[in-house]
Every structure is written in structure tokens, then in C-alpha cells.
Amino acid sequence: MCSATPNRNTHHTGQTPIRVGLVDNDDCVLQWLRMALRSHGINVVWAEKNSGNAIQRTLFGMDIPQVVVTDIVLDLISGVRLCEEIRRHNSTIGIIGITSYTTKHYEKALARAGAQGLLDKNHTIIADLIKAIPLAAHGLPIDQNGPFLDAQTAHRFVSPSSAGTIGKLSAAETAILRLYDRHYSTQEVADLLDMNPRTVSTHISRAMRKLGAKDRYEALRICSRYQLLN
Template sequence: MIRVVLADDQALVRAGFRALLDAQDGVEVVGEAGTGDEAVELARRLRPDVLLMDVRMPGSDGLAATRRIVADESCANVRVVVLTTFELDEYVFDALRGGASGFLVKDTEPVELIAAVRAAARGDALLSPGVTRRLIAEFAARAKEPVPPQRLAALTGREREVLALVGTGLSNEEIADRLVVSPATAKTHVSRTMIKLGARDRAQLVVLAYESGLVKPGWLP
């Protein structure tokens, strides 16, 4: 069962998401929050698999709440998915750098929302659509805190290659095809890269790939 918490200051939005998600097999909405502070409290108390987090909320906003949740060791397995009204939201990249596992536009199709929740619960990044990668590239190009080169020193040449491919939005299967290895081998490379870089999930690898210069804006498959 995938346990979900909804954080949005609009009750109607929460009600719509709850009705949609509760109707799915294997998905259960276990809590709702109307502010960032409430979202943090529910994350700590309920430890859901996925927390859908609105960016703009009264008090502590979704960005600050995401950082607090990611910094809390008790919430290590909580995957935060940021909800935004516009695709070109200036806070999206900051949220990803702060530990969010991806983002969704609020008017996304129901089937895409459901798929996104399941993907986040699996630990996959919600970064495959081209528009999303372009958005990350745009903000990564002017990130304020470039990744020190020594941070990548622990990676092997193959792991750097894998990091770059993850950064362009490729799945494990696509990486396997590109490198002519098995999907299991590709998954192992991705997992080892995440561990060495201290990344929570693939979303963090994408951000690091851009910030480190392994991937440049416009390098899209």
C-alpha cells in the first residue's frame, strides 16, 4: 500500500486529489495539511511514502517544508513531490535541489498523477518529460552553488557516464541500451552513483549532473 499525504492550502484541491488517489488500488491518502508546518508534522508522524507538496502556502511554504523534511532522518523514506501551478515556476529547481523527488503541474491529467505517485514511491524521478528536463537545465545553468569537482572524484569513469545519462532523463533500460549492458547492470551503476554522491533518488542525480557540468542545457536525447 502506497501511503500519501496531501499538502495544499486549498481544501478543494486536496479533496480532488484524495478522491482520485483513494479510488486507486494500492494507494491510500493518510493525511492532509494546509500549511508547510502541518506538512512537516504529518511527515514526521505518519512517515508516508509520498507527500504531494504545494509550493505556495501560508506560513512555512512548501520549499521550506521540503528542506525540513529532507533534513529529518526520521523522514528518510518520504518522497516529496512538489505541486506547482506553472511549469516555469522559479521555485521548482530550488525544491529539487532541496531534496524533492520531482514536480507536477496541478492541471496534470489524472492518469499522470497516479503514475507519478507510484513512480515516486518506487524511488524514480519525475523528470522524464522533455519540458521538465529543459526547466531543470535552465535553472541549473544559473545555480548559485556549483558542485565542487572533487565531489565527483569518487566516481569511476563508467559511473560518470551513467550520471550524465541519468541527467538527460534516460531510464535504466535506456541507459542499458546506450551502454550495451543489461538493465540490472545499469541499475547497479545508478545505485552505486547515488550512494557515492549521497543522493536520495534519481532527481538529485539529475540536478548534480547539470550542476557539475556533465550535462549542459540543450543536451537532450
Template sequence: MIRVVLVDDQAVVRAGFRVLLEDVGDLEIVGEAASGPEAVAVVRRTHPDVVCMDVRMPGGDGLTATRQIVADRDRDGATLPAVLVVTTFDLDEYVFGALEAGAEGFVLKDCDPEDLADAIRRLARGDGMLDQSVTRRVIAEFARRRPAPTPGAEADLLTPRETDIVRLLAQGLSNAEIADALFVEPSTVKSHLGRAMTKLGTRDRLQTVVWAYRTGLATPT
């Protein structure tokens, strides 16, 4: 079972998500929160795999909460919980702020229930949301608004193979799809990608793609 925490200031929204997600079968709602500070406390208590985070909440925004959850996770050397932003705005400064804070994916509140469940599963597996249209649009617009003129010195540290893998990752390909494209094993892709992320100083796949867009290694399609 994938453990999920729901964060939204509207109780009716949380109740709706709970009904939809628990009906799926492999997802378990282990906690709810109505504000950012409450979300941090609930996550620390329940240790979920994924946090579905609203970003606009009058009792304390989701940006600060996301930043704290990611900081706690990084301090513990863990890969989970992942933060999935569930929002009504896909090209919004709050959403860009969540990306900077460490969110791994984005879905719109009016998405199909199965799309939400699939997004949660992908983040729990560590696959990221890079093939999801909202997330890719957010990344592209974020990169356009905050461009970096040229790749930094860290780009020169990447091997040609690592560069190819990061470029394909930015196109939304999974490790298995990258492996097929390069005629290598998925484990080889994972190893090269891990080394590339260490060189770039990026914490996850999504942050690596943001780097690729901002430096021009990848371009919006």
C-alpha cells in the same frame, strides 16, 4: 498500499486529490496539511511513502518543508518519504527552489489523475521521475540558469561504466532500460549507480541527473 500525504493550502484541492487518488486502489491518503510547518508535523507523525507538496502556501511555503522532510529522511538513513511537487508552474523559481531542497519529481496540478498516481508510484518505488516531461524540463532549465563551467574533480573518479550509466540516467532511462542498453543486469546498474552517487555526493537519482546537466555530461534534448 502506498501511503501519501497531501499538502496544499486550498482545502478544495486536497479534497479533489483525495477523491481521485483513493479511487485508484493502491494509494492511501494518511494525512493532509495546509502549510509547510503543518506538513512537516504530519509527515513526522504518519511516516508516508510520498508527500504531494504545493510550494506556494501563505501559511509557510513548501520549500522549507521539503528541505526539512529531506533532512529528517537523510538523518534517519531512509529513502522515503519522497517529495513530489504538485504545482501550476513548471518553470518557476519556486520549483527550482524545490529541486534544490531535495524534491524528487514534479507534476502540474492539471495533469491527468492517472499521471499523478503513476508519479506517486514511481517515487514510492525509488524509480524517480526522470522520464516525465515536466521534471526533465525543470532540470534542463535549472541547469541552464545555474551552469557549472566544467565537471569537478569528482567526475574524474567515475569509471567509464559509471559515466555511461549516469549519462543514460540523465536521458530518462530506468535501471532496466539502462541494463538493456548496456547488456548487463539491472542489479549491476543499481550497484554502479550507487557507487557513482557516493563519489558525486548526490543523495538520489534526480540530484545525480542535475549534476550531469550542470557539468555538461548530459545535455538537454
């Protein structure tokens, strides 16, 4: 983790390089990440060891990043908590977690906190970040098949103003989504619940509106990530 190869390619949104903030306990890691990302045309606007300072600089600083890359194990609060604090107040900044530990251990918690992805701090971390940062800069999950939501959808779930309004599914909507989650067809769901298929579709449309989902498959992903069907 001590060398960075210069690269002429510039990663940007529009005409300017993507602004990134880095958070890590280790000074050496911070310096290495900063040098490596800058050599690939990414504008690292700041690098912080202190998680409290990182939150302030992300939300209220002069150089607000488009993407925050944070280690999971920090000093004052965890990377999961840092992510939640940022997402609670902001719906656009992309957040990517990085960890030397098993990613599966933190994946669900980080997804619920509103991040767009989690990467392993292994020998491919720079290459992985170079691919992930442009997606996160647009608020998109870095892996469409993973447990992470886009920034705007995640903000609706994490934001205090959304408490009590998001995910309040009716008993019928919950029952229908549970059956869809078990791969039943609409007709099979209707038969099992003694409903007309049109009624099933009406309930699903209402559930989708409540969850902000574009289709029932996204509704099921949201329910899974936020444990709404448990």
C-alpha cells in the same frame, strides 16, 4: 476538479496501498485530490493545509506517508522549504511538488531541495500522479530525464551531516567534469589537460565516489542539479 471516477486498480508497494500525505492551501483541492487518489486505490493517510503540521506528521506522526504531494505555494513556508525540511531528516519518503504556475520556475529549486518531481496542476494531474506516486514511493525520480535525484542521493546533499563532505571536488576533478560536460572524449580531455588518459579515469573514479554516482553521466547530472561546476 470536482469529480473522481472509481477505479478498481490498487497502487501499492508490496501488498499494501501506497500511503500518501497531501499538502495544499485550498480545502476544495485537498478534498478533491483525496477523493480522486483514494478512488484509484491510493491510501491518503492525511491532508493538511498547514505546512508546519505537514512536516510534523511526515516525520513524527502516527501515519507516516511513503509519498508527500505538496503544492508549492503554501501558508507558512513554501513547498520548496517544506520539501527541504523533510529531505534533510529523511532519505526514503518520496516528495512530489504540484503547482498551478509554470513548473520551470520552481523546478531547479525543488530538485535542490530533494524532491523527486514536479507536476503541473492541469486537467491531467490525477493521471500524472497515479503514474508518479509508485515511482516516488520507491524514492525514484518521476522523470529520469529531468533534474530530480532519487531520495537517498538527495538526502546526502541536503542533510546537515553531509555538509562539507559531499561535492568537494578537487580542481582536477572539476576541470575534467567540465570538459566531459562539454562532450569531450577521455582522450580529448587528457590532451587538453596534458594528462595520461588513465589519470583522467582515476580522477573521474574519485569524483564519482565523492558524489555517490554510478557512472560519469550520473556524476554530471548531480553536478548540474547542485551547481557544483559553476
